[in-house]
Amino acid sequence: MKIQIFGPGCPKCFETERRVQKVLSELGMTAEIEHVHDPRVFAQYRVMFTPAVVIDGEVKVSGHVPSEDEIKAFLKK
Numbered sequence: 001m002k003i004q005i006f007g008p009g010c011p012k013c014f015e016t017e018r019r020v021q022k023v024l025s026e027l028g029m030t031a032e033i034e035h036v037h038d039p040r041v042f043a044q045y046r047v048m049f050t051p052a053v054v055i056d057g058e059v060k061v062s063g064h065v066p067s068e069d070e071i072k073a074f075l076k077k
Helices: 011-027 039-044 068-076
Strands: 002-006 032-036 052-055 058-062
Touching (some): 002 011, 011 032, 052 068, 058 068
Parallel strands (some): 002 032
Antiparallel strands (some): 002 052, 052 058
């Protein structure tokens, strides 16, 4: 599984990454995590607002820091 965190490197982006890592740990899952800073890549995925979470090429959330429950829901699918 590849998880990408889209954002410019702001505190919200780092909090999103921290939550994703925490939930992965709680669920006993592993994933490659990449922080994407390039606005051109944001555009390719049609991400208009950050932070955004992309899992295996699919945008799961954009424009807010997802809750841990929200992250669990899209990781379990």
